[in-house]
Amino acid sequence: MEQLEGEARERLIRWLRRRMDEYGITVEAVAESISADKQAERPILYRDAMGNTWDGYGDPPDWLRRAVAAGQHMDFYRCES
DSSP, X not given: OOOOOHHHHHHHHHHHHHHHHHHXXXXXXXXXXXXXXXXXXXXXXXXXXXXXXXXXXXXXXXXXXXXXXXXXXGGGGBOOO
């Protein structure tokens, strides 16, 4: 994919901002959408019997921390690849 630089990049940004204003789309809404897309792409690595899941990114969720604290090994919840 071609990377725009200089004036061409600035023109594109201005055009995008006008379209966003026209449709009432905020920068925050775009950022949230991109974040949601990235999260949706991550495979589920851990799952419990109640259907709780974790993709392995960030801190483990409470359900997994509680299970490990109770003596269960994390690999018990690991999904098969």
